[in-house]
Amino acid sequence: MNKKDLILNILLFISQIIVFYYFFYYLFPFKEQLQMFQFTSQYLTETLKQAGGVAIYISEFLSQFYVVFWTGPIISALLLTLVALLSSLILKKINSRNDLPLIFLLPWLSLLIISLDYDYYEQGTIAYLFLLLFLWLYTNIKTRIKFIYGICIIPILYGIAGPIVHLFAISALFFEFLTNGKKKYISIIYLLIAALSAIAGTYLGYSRNLTLAFLPEAYCNPLQTVSGIYYAWYALPMTMLLVAYLKRYKEPVSLKGKCIWEGAQWAIMFLLVYQGIFHFGKLDAQHSMKQDYLLRTEQWDLVISEFNHDVLSKRRMCVLNLALAHKGQLSERLLDYPQHGIETLMLHWDQSIYTAQLHSDLYYCMGIISAAQKFAFEAFVSSRSSGNPRMLKRLIETNLITGSYPIADKYIQLLEKTWFYKDWATAHRRFLYNDKAVEEDKILGMKRRCWKAEASAAKLYTDPVSSLINLLPACPDNKAGLAYLTSFLLLNKDIETYKTLQESLYRSPAWRDMTECQQEAIVICSPNDPHFWLEHGVSIKVRNRAIAFMQKVQDISRSGQNPAVALASEYGKTYWYYYMFNMMDK
Template sequence: MTSVYLLMDKNNDIQQGKQNWIIIIVGMLFTVAMLQFRYQYHIFFLEQLQLFIFTKEYAMQLLSTPGGLVEYIGEYLIQFFKINYVGNILIVILLTITGVCIRKLIEDKNKSCFIFECMIVFFLFVNFLDINFYLKGIIGYLFCLIALLIYYRIQTKLFKIRLLIVLLSGLFLFWIAAPFQTLFFVVVCAIELKRHGLNKGKSLFPLFIITICGFLVYIFAGEGAFRIYINIDGVCSLRIIPGWTKYAAWILLPVAILFNPLLEQTFKLIRKSLIKTIIQILLLGGIVIYLLPKYDDNWSLPFKQLHYYATHEKWDDILGYCKEHPLNNNYNCLNYQNLALAEKGILADSLLCYTQKGKYGLYAPWDRIVPTAFVLQKVCYHYGDIAFAQKYAFEGNVNSVTMGFPETLKMLVKTNLLQGQKNVAAKYIYYLQQTFSYKKWADKQYLYLSDTLTMRNDPEYKGKERFKEKENHFTYSNELYILAGLDKKDKKLRDFVLCSLLLDKDLPGFLNWFDFYNKDTSFQNIPDLYYQALMACAPSVPDVLTRYSVPENIKNDFEMYSMVYSSGRNSAEKQKWLHSQYKDSYWYYFHFTKIEHE
């Protein structure tokens, strides 16, 4: 009878092993699909947040500091995220190897339980979706697991030998993968407790050692060093305080070491391996469905997608996305939307066909954060404000934890070339020449250092020399207005100024600028939006109708709109009717769209 049960258990193990491999393959394919179809632009955006330079000096700079090796490997891999599919595949490979290593570390004779490794991998995946979490957080975790697997194989050695190996391994991990030596010591303590019990308190020695080391680092090196080299903060941006999801993968590993045997014993009560698998899949599915939408930074995905389109000047794609997914109060996204309208030459014609939220939708307020720097440098550059494009590129670039951001460095090259600051441009060109993705572009710019005429004929630069830097010009907050006043024939700048005033509901300002432009005979083909704004001014400035020739159909529409708006109908009912007829009109925007300062 015993032999029958043994045979059944063996068959169940074989079946469970096959099911586990199927789960691994399906999980890999599912993760690749998610990364490609939902988080594709997150991966592209990560590549924009660093600049990996192929120089010995840069390598020595990283490798000479604790944790430098995993940081170097992480940055090296991320540079290839610019290539479609490569980032997805690399991340899935790293997570799969991590899961297999955890399986090897925690499994007992019974292999039916896979929930712990899946949960740890899931939390690492969630952390990866946060731009404040560095890829070295996954690579360092993998290095730590490899060290733990080696340590797990020496459990038959004397405690003194094990302790010596722990100390040497911890020091090695500190140098190549700080702060993962902390996780290593904690998990070693869990392994000691599992394999040898309390052992007269000796099993707690690793925990005692890392606690003392952490305390000494905090006292003598300060909180900053403690966060970087001891705490989990070292794998995140120091500008944030890591949330609980960042700690989950660290906490679950020692928990898995200690409690996986108990879970395995519980699952032995279920004889059919398929039922065990289904139970765990349902539990994991519930965790993923509940936690992923809450912690995957989904609020930032529209910006990352629009940023990708803007970087590659895919203006039609931006407008298509904004039409399908109307934007709300994200000014950076609205800036990309309206920049696309301007580049297509239809800013005034189609302004209110898209969501608008005041003048900041054209030019976001400067809040000194990197995404806003990315946006404003593009807005200024495409409108011809080279000096301010240079300013925002520089402001954004100083926030980089590497040698800079690719797009800000490229902007600094272009703006410095246009401003004639060739020595400064040469410095940034040199950085880009040492990269994988931007060397070809940088080599082309290098030729322009000695050939200004060819540069000015390049479509990338032609017509961009609009504003020469002069003393204290950065004190002006409305430089695009200055440029618009200097060049009345520039339609793009003209529409920017007039649309900005209309979005801000500044009708007197609009009238002044409209009159300024109307004196120029080149102001032809006036958009309906401007005529609608003139009609909105008419009740307070009656001579508008005599000064300007407003089409009859615009007058009739305004009369109908005013009649309904002034009627005694219920406010909600009135708005509903006007929305159905006039939602794209300036009058509807003026009355029903709330802007920030109102």
């Protein structure tokens, strides 16, 4: 490697760290939670039994450090810089020109772009590195043993790195033809050996199916489509063809010509990087990933203070409302934010890992333990085969709550085999087979009382409203559950059920005081009866404001103005305004 290439790779490494840190800060901890590296011989054995097992093992070992900031950007930048280095060394075996940075960096660019997708596994980048390493060795071996090396390394590469072996076979074949190798025609057998390795591996159980044995889908979430996943596979053989084609042209001789030629390539490269990041980088998801990180680490004040009214989605509203519930502010501040029906409290179930995790958090906060456990298990089994540490923690909590101590013990043992979660797991051992410790714990004790009320119900409820109506009288200290129950009813404009609930539960230990929003809903229950309002706990302040609101609605309507517009500034955060003018999404 000459001095120019060394400087280029160092600058590339530093530039990637800066881009990852400032634009994709929360991508790496978001990815980390979807796999769980374990320091056990069993985990090692089970991982290596898979096609591409070595790549999986290395990628999951490295990914566990993503929970620590800066490590994710550094690790990813290092891996991608090695891709750039090895691919350029291979391409220079075909064309030794040193003035083709755009072409030499195309494989790197293709991997950079897909690395920004949270559904892409780092296993794919590790596998690509193994491909480049073995291909670089192939290009440096003497002709006499090169063919034997190629035949032998293909099944080995399949076992180490998975379906990337097919790209190796194609690239080795291209290299032979483009360099006019003596065994270029017989090298076609590489394709056959790669195909046979994949087919045999599938039938022997090393790959789950032929699709994952042949295609790059093996390196991403099988339930999602990763945009650009095939570009990385196209990039290497295409650049080999390009550099071979450019051999017929001489590089510029004059200094000015060299500057213009290379400068134009770098300008195009910067444009491609810019477009790639903004087109494939899912920058709009970065705010949600930050929210998810703050949720996961229970930084509720930051979730609330950093909520961006200009970047709205139902998922972001769900996380915000969850933070408000944990801070005891959901009922009080519900309409300070743009609510649109019950899906801003709980998303529609879409079968995804991410929604399962959020549902588990929501149900756990409400005190509906069986549903929290169900969705935690759903997310756990839908993650990578190694597990999901975030949801494993939830499964430990729910099994401690329900008294399923042998299962909780099993999960604690799993989590103790990790690096960053073992202390948390060990700290929860004190609850095993110790009902008194569980019941005296501030959180677990209250959740157990909720679970007992849920378990003793005459029937099984499948929706949160019915479940909360059943368990709240038996678990009056579940304040988050009450806040969610009333919020569900109000945002759904289910005034009749709200009235029945208020008449049966208000002034009991479960519901001692009403917020202004809850009082405003009482006015809707009987809009023409101020005496009813006062009997049901409406304050004089809210009563007077309700009368003024009704009068203004009449006056504005008679004047021909749009009341939704005219009343927004003064009454936009009241339940009356929401009830009359908000087009909710059920």
